[in-house]
Amino acid sequence: MMRRQTLPHPVRTRARAVALCLVVLAAASGALAQSSFSWDIADRGSINPLNVLSSFHTDIVNTGSVTDTYRITLAGDMPGTWLTTLCDVNLCYPPFITVREYTVAPGASVYVGVNITPMVDGGSGISTVTVSSTNVPALSVTADFTVLATGPAVLIVDDDGIAGAPDAVAQAVAAAGRTAGLWDRGAAGKLAAAELGNFATVVWHAGDDASGLDADDRTALAAYVGNGGRLLLSGANLAYAGCDPLSPAYDPAAVAWFAATLGAGFAAGNSGATQVDGVPGDPIGGGLSFAINGAGANVLPDALSIQGGAACLRYAGGQIAAVRFQAGDGKTALFGFGFGGLTDVAARNALMAAALDWLAVDASPVLTPPARPALRMTAAPNPFNPRTVLSLEISESATTAVSLDIYDLRGRLVRSVLRGRAASGSTSLTWDGRDDAGRSLPGGTYLARLTGADAEAATVKLTLAK
Numbered sequence: 346m347m348r349r350q351t352l353p354h355p356v357r358t359r360a361r362a363v364a365l366c367l368v369v370l371a372a373a374s375g376a377l378a379q380s381s382f383s384w385d386i387a388d389r390g391s392i393n394p395l396n397v398l399s400s401f402h403t404d405i406v407n408t409g410s411v412t413d414t415y416r417i418t419l420a421g422d423m424p425g426t427w428l429t430t431l432c433d434v435n436l437c438y439p440p441f442i443t444v445r446e447y448t449v450a451p452g453a454s455v456y457v458g459v460n461i462t463p464m465v466d467g468g469s470g471i472s473t474v475t476v477s478s479t480n481v482p483a484l485s486v487t488a489d490f491t492v493l494a495t496g497p498a499v500l501i502v503d504d505d506g507i508a509g510a511p512d513a514v515a516q517a518v519a520a521a522g523r524t525a526g527l528w529d530r531g532a533a534g535k536l537a538a539a540e541l542g543n544f545a546t547v548v549w550h551a552g553d554d555a556s557g558l559d560a561d562d563r564t565a566l567a568a569y570v571g572n573g574g575r576l577l578l579s580g581a582n583l584a585y586a587g588c589d590p591l592s593p594a595y596d597p598a599a600v601a602w603f604a605a606t607l608g609a610g611f612a613a614g615n616s617g618a619t620q621v622d623g624v625p626g627d628p629i630g631g632g633l634s635f636a637i638n639g640a641g642a643n644v645l646p647d648a649l650s651i652q653g654g655a656a657c658l659r660y661a662g663g664q665i666a667a668v669r670f671q672a673g674d675g676k677t678a679l680f681g682f683g684f685g686g687l688t689d690v691a692a693r694n695a696l697m698a699a700a701l702d703w704l705a706v707d708a709s710p711v712l713t714p715p716a717r718p719a720l721r722m723t724a725a726p727n728p729f730n731p732r733t734v735l736s737l738e739i740s741e742s743a744t745t746a747v748s749l750d751i752y753d754l755r756g757r758l759v760r761s762v763l764r765g766r767a768a769s770g771s772t773s774l775t776w777d778g779r780d781d782a783g784r785s786l787p788g789g790t791y792l793a794r795l796t797g798a799d800a801e802a803a804t805v806k807l808t809l810a811k
Contacts, residue, residue, distance in 0.1 A: 380480045381409040382449075388754075388790040390491040390533025391806050392526075392540040393463065399492045400432075401459040402728045402790075402808040405476055407449040414479040417457055419443045423470025423492075424463075431474075432458030446479070456810065458728060463494040469526060491533035497524040499701070500544040504530040505552030505580075505683070513685040514550045514579075517697035535561050537754050538568035539792045539804050546575040546704055552683040553642055557586025557594045561754070563602045570606055570675035575704035579680040584611035584647040607679045608654025608670030611647060618660035619643070621667075621682070628703045629669055629678060630657040633696055637666075639688030647681035654679075669703065676704050720747070720803040722795045728808035730778065731785075735762070735793055735805070737772040747797040751776060751807075754790055762793075778809050787811065 383406045391399035405415055420443065421429040430437050431445055434456050438445070447455045459472050471489050478484035493500075499518050503511050510527055518525045526544070528536065541547055547569065551557075557580075558566070570576055586592050587599030588611035603610055619638040623630025637643045648660065654670035657678070669678045678700050687693040721738035735749065749763035759780045776793070778786055788811030796802040 379409050380411060380413055380478055380484060382406060382413065382415065382476070382478060382484070383408050384476055384486055384488070386488060387788070387808060388534055388806075389488065390493075390528070390536075391461075392493045392495060392528070392536070392543055393804075393806065394495045395463050395465065395467065397723070397805065398460055398462045398727070399806060400727050400808055401461075401490045402788075402810050403457050403459065403474075403488075404454045405447070405449065405457060406454040407451050409480075410451050411480065412448060412450050414446055414448045415455070416475075416477045416479060417445045417447070418475045418477070419459070420473045420475075421461075421470065422473065423461070424466035424468055426465035427470045427492075428460075428462045428464060429470070429472045430460045432460060456728075459490045461490065461492040463492055467494045467496045469493045489532055491529065493526045493528055493533075495526075495543040497526040497544065499523045499525040499546045499548055500541065501525050501527050502530050502536070502547060502549045503527060504554065505550055505685070506531065506554040506556065507552065511550045511552070511685055513687065513693060514548060514697075516690075517684070517694050518548060518701070520694040521698040521701050523701060535754060536565055537752060537792055538565045538572070539752060539794050541565060541569040541574060542572060542802075543804075544574075546577070546701060548577045549579065550684060551578070551580025551583050552685055553581045553644065555582040555586055555592075555594075557583055557592075558599070560596070560598065563599065563606075564757075567602060567606050570677055571673065573674035575675070576677045577680070577700050577704060578607070578677070579682070579684040581643045581646045581681070581683045581686075584609065584649055584679070584681060585645075587611075603679075604652035605672070606670075607668065607677050608652055608672070609668040609679050610650040610652045612650045612664060617645070618662055618664070620661040621658050622661065624657050624659060627655070627657040627669075629696075629699045630659075630667065631699075633658070633692065633699070635687055635689055635692035635696070637682045637686045639686050642686030643682045646683075649679065649681045674707075678704060720795045720797055722749075722793065722803040722805050724793065724805050724807055727805075728810040730788075730810045732775050732777045733807060735774045735776060737774065737795060739769050739772065739797075747795060749774060749793065749795050752792045752794060753786075754792070759786060759791070776807075 385404045387402045393399050407413055419431050428440050430440050449455050471491050473489050475487045586594040619636050621637055623633035648664040649668050654668040656665045657669045658667035660666045667680045723736050724733050746766050751760040753759055762774055788809050791807045793805045
């Protein structure tokens with residue numbers, strides 16, 4: 346049996362954390378003292394319906410010893426109907442104002458907000474913001490803020506640690522007749538369960554990245570699948586990273602998560618095979634045979650074990666290459682190899698189509714429910730401190746027992762604002778930034794989710810500025 350070797354992590358071209366602090370320094374000469382600043386960013390990505398504003402909170406802190414003026418420049422790469430604007434503590438500026446300057450004393454800070462509103466056209470948009478020191482122009486930092494509009498059936502999460510979209514995955518999803526949105530996990534940040542819940546299926550592409558899923562990812566994905574979501578995970582090191590005691594990222598909680606959510610585990614050792622064959626008669630793998638090591642990918646693909654699921658693909662030699670699993674209304678499929686390593690386009694498309702078709706089919710036939718009325722919600726001010734007003738719109742046909750809950754980005758319920766029947770029409774409720782125990786919550790990003798038994802849910806991302 347080949348022993349797994351520890352491979353160097355690929356060079357990562359983007360940060361994985363949602364919370365980001367960028368620090369730049371310059372050693373000044375002569376009479377000038379040191380100039381430096383930090384740029385604190387609470388969140389860099391959001392998934393929202395059309396016509397719903399996403400607001401990103403940032404703070405620029407003068408960490409140097411002299412007063413400095415910071416130039417803020419905004420550039421948008423998004424559909425022409427979308428709007429992006431800069432904000433500060435006083436107001437949000439019109440879209441044509443793309444440059445602002447702020448003079449900040451040592452130790453002081455200035456709030457700079459970035460707003461993106463998807464209008465008319467679906468898809469995704471990026472606002473690129475650059476912060477530069479006028480004392481030392483070489484001190485300059487750029488960050489992207491991403492919004493993805495809801496609507497596509499499939500969400501592709503790009504988590505392979507490599508810059509650029511995973512074309513092989515996107516092309517295969519399109520060939521299977523599905524519309525898709527793309528989320529760059531490293532550049533745009535983590536996803537909460539409520540954001541994942543906007544999509545019928547999530548395809549998570551990890552390639553050969555050895556960092557694996559962190560605890561926040563696992564929590565969000567478990568909640569998504571637990572609520573009936575359909576999940577395809579593909580990566581040559583996903584099971585190894587979390588489940589092998591020899592892995593630097595090993596976590597006993599990950600072992601339990603793989604078993605409970607995916608019906609799978611990591612087999613001792615790893616597979617050195619480059620050929621994969623479908624299990625005869627399996628709804629995903631049946632009739633398929635392909636190589637997985639194209640373009641230098643899948644050097645050491647994961648060999649999987651069965652922990653309640655069913656094998657659907659095997660490596661040459663018999664080790665398990667893929668496992669499918671159903672628990673309740675949710676369904677999952679785990680590939681122990683990176684999907685991008687399949688260079689045979691026909692085989693790649695056939696595998697994706699089979700996986701998406703199996704994920705989409707319910708365990709037992711049910712009648713298609715009638716379209717449900719939608720709940721609508723907005724929040725102002727947003728960002729806010731200490732409170733924000735949540736404005737609800739409930740159509741007459743949607744009058745029902747509704748819930749308005751606040752979640753943090755790990756998917757944990759922190760405050761129940763409303764539980765009970767709500768009259769049709771407009772209703773306004775205030776959230777004071779506190780949890781159910783009355784404790785003041787830390788600054789950051791939260792999700793307000795309005796749900797009703799006979800209506801489509803509404804979600805708004807909130808920024809508590811502190």
